[in-house]
Amino acid sequence: MSREENSTFPEGPNVQETSAGIISFRYSSGERKYLVLKHADGGHWSFPKGHLEPGEGMREAAIRELREETNLSVVSFVRDFREESRYDFTRSGERIRKLVVYFSARVSHDKVELSHEHLSYTWETYERALGTLTYENDRDLLDRAEHRLTDLDI
Numbered sequence: 001m002s003r004e005e006n007s008t009f010p011e012g013p014n015v016q017e018t019s020a021g022i023i024s025f026r027y028s029s030g031e032r033k034y035l036v037l038k039h040a041d042g043g044h045w046s047f048p049k050g051h052l053e054p055g056e057g058m059r060e061a062a063i064r065e066l067r068e069e070t071n072l073s074v075v076s077f078v079r080d081f082r083e084e085s086r087y088d089f090t091r092s093g094e095r096i097r098k099l100v101v102y103f104s105a106r107v108s109h110d111k112v113e114l115s116h117e118h119l120s121y122t123w124e125t126y127e128r129a130l131g132t133l134t135y136e137n138d139r140d141l142l143d144r145a146e147h148r149l150t151d152l153d154i
Contacts, residue, residue, distance in 0.1 A: 015096045020061040021049025023104040023145045024072060026123065032149065033123040034142065035112070036132050037069065040119050044134035047141070049100050058082075058101045066105075070121070071113035078104040081148050085137045104145040106154075 024035040024047070036045050050065035052058070059077075066072055081104045088097050112121045124132055126146045133139050 014094050017051065017096055017098050019049045019051050019098065019100045020058040020065065021047050021100055021102050022062045022066045022074070022107075023047050023102055023141060024066065024070075024107045025104065025145075025149070026107055026110055028110065028123065031125055032146075033110075033125060034129040034145075035070070035072075035107070036122050036124055036129050037114070037118045038120040040117055043119070045132050046134065046138050047102065049102070059103060062101075062103050066107070069115045069117055071111075073108040074105040075108055076106050078106075078145070078148055078154065079152065081145060083141055083144055085141060087135075087137060102141055102145075104148065 025032050026035075027033070035048070037048055038045050048066045048069045050061065050069070052061040053064070056064070063074055066074065083102045085100045085102060086098065088095065090096070110123060114121060122132060126142065129142055130139050133142060
């Protein structure tokens with residue numbers, strides 16, 4: 001599977017998909033740490049996210065996906081943080097345009113129970129998470145989350 005960040009195909013994608021995710025954080029020894037997952041499909045490092053189920057809202061889908069992929073629960077959402085990521089990629093020869101809506105939230109604990117969708121996880125400081133994330137658009141999202149948390153003094 002290849003992923004082309006913020007790009008377009010000359011003829012347009014065959015399929016459009018929408019997902020929701022959470023940029024999860026917690027505090028450890030006074031430091032804010034972010035959760036980054038290594039996906040089994042492609043081996044890239046990113047945030048928990050997934051497709052919406054019928055009748056489900058973005059925030060509901062993000063909460064469900066976080067629970068299904070990590071067994072973590074949201075303690076509190078970061079006020080006024082809702083960011084979109086758009087990119088195109090190819091799956092089985094089919095061109096797909098993806099929209100992912102991300103929220104940021106403090107999570108319940110640090111013990112992650114990975115689903116079959118992931119190979120590994122890590123809790124990293126902002127700087128280390130930036131170096132771990134595979135895609136530039138995810139680094140941009142993390143940067144926006146970090147600045148929002150700093151602005152709110154959370």
